[in-house]
Amino acid sequence: DLFCGVGPFALRLAASASVLAADADEAQIGALAQAVRYCQGLKAITTEVRDLFRNPYLAGELSAFDCVVFDPPRAGAQAQVREIAASKVPAVIGVSCDPASFARDAATLCAGGYRLDRVTAVDQFKYTRHVELVAVFRRG
16 A cells, blocks of 8 residues: 555555555544554554665555555555556555546556556546546556
8 A cells, every 4th residue: 555644545445455554644644553452353554764765665565465455645546556567466456536637647656567447537526626536557
């Protein structure tokens, strides 16, 4: 779970799989690590403070994972997505609050051999113009 913030996806994913959760915000990672201590019945969640813009996980590091979930800020995840595209990860789930950065990141993944399986718009912020996108990419 890259750009995990306080871990809303990491906590749900850990119900069925071990999770690595990374974000540059030390306070948010600290909050997630504390929450994990109070949750029962979850698989392991490993947290890491890491600036994924300046120090993305490299393709070789990512290839050990079954799936990558990324939910970057509005700017997108350009450096990290280049590494994901070069990896052997079979499935990628991208979440975005910005259609332009999503389109750029999706194009990078597709150029790297992923196919866009589906996109779902989530009207999470009623009565605003903001829409979240959730996309599933598969290798091959």
